[in-house]
Amino acid sequence: MQDLIGKTMLVTGATAGIGLETARALCARGARVHLACRSPEKAEPIVAELRRAHGARAAELLSLDLADLSSVRRAAARFLDGGEPLHVLVNNAGVAGIRGRTVDGFELTFGTNHLGHFLFTVSLLERLKASAPARIVHVSSRSHAMVSSIPFARLRERTGLVVLPAYAVSKLANNLFSAELARRMQGTGVTSYAVHPGVVASEIWKPIPRPLRAPWFWLRRMVSNEEGARTSLYCAAAPELASHSGRYYANEREVAPSRATGNIELARRLWEWSEQACELTTTSSR
Ligand SMILES: NC(=O)c1ccc[n+]([C@@H]2O[C@H](COP(=O)([O-])OP(=O)(O)OC[C@H]3O[C@@H](n4cnc5c(N)ncnc54)[C@H](OP(=O)(O)O)[C@@H]3O)[C@@H](O)[C@H]2O)c1
Secondary structure (H helix, E strand, O other): OOOOOOOEEEEEOOOOHHHHHHHHHHHHOOOEEEEEEOOHHHHHHHHHHHHHHHOOOOEEEEEOOOOOHHHHHHHHHHHHHOOOOOOEEEEOOOOOOOOOEOOOOOEHHHHHHHHHHHHHHHHHHHHHHHOOOEEEEEEOOHHHHHOOOOOHHHOOOOOOOOOHHHHHHHHHHHHHHHHHHHHHOOOOOEEEEEEEOOOEOOHHHOOOOHHHHHHHHHHOOOEOHHHHHHHHHHHHHOHHHOOOOOOEEEOOEEOOOOHHHHOHHHHHHHHHHHHHHOOOOOOOOO
């Protein structure tokens, strides 16, 4: 199937796991794919593999560290300078189970999974609009339902001792961002979708100590990275989703997200907070 010939796409975090399989599948369907990655030593062999398999123009490397807003600005500027259209942006990269702060001082999981992607996406919005119909796919998680709000006062603190709530907050932020984008992009031809990829045996579980990993994987009935990429691919390309902007998908089907995902006031506040944090606006909304 070569149905994506002529489409330009961008996948963040395409060096491993779900993002790597997403990039491989998009290239196999004929798309030209920019792999936005922080580790050139991991990404270069993948770009070479994709070019060997699908031609010299199939894949391109874009250097991007989502935990560093100046890197995010440089990556967006470099993509825009290339003058290419952007038909699909897959905000896939993510971290879990690690503690710290980003270069700019934000809680590491939130800063990487939400804030880096927020700045990257907003910086590319005009290009997406100019390329419409265009889509943005946010790889979220059903873990978003573990929390019901965003702890704005703590987003500049180092990750707490218990790491799961930080991950859940970052994934609720993915859902809220997707829903708010859908509202703001109405009438532009740019649509937005949030995805739960399943419980996937990817590298994201590396922080779990090795002896615990096998029983943990078994208990959670993990699926392969290829299977984990399916719902992202569905949202990136399925024609029937063109009018379903703002919805949430798992197993290639629409499912109901948490109630907090539908909190319009919270989504607006997160957008404005994120604009300020990324120095995109000077108005006070915190
Ligand atoms: N696996 C699951 O069960 C599961 C379930 C629900 C949701 N998800 C979501 O699925 C997405 C993909 O995760 P995965 O499971 O495929 O994990 P993974 O195998 O660990 O891959 C994560 C990708 O994100 C990249 N990344 C991490 N930090 C980055 C940064 N600061 N800047 C740029 N790229 C960065 C990694 O790059 P490096 O190779 O350089 O580390 C890697 O390419 C994540 O958003 C995750 O939250 C996963």
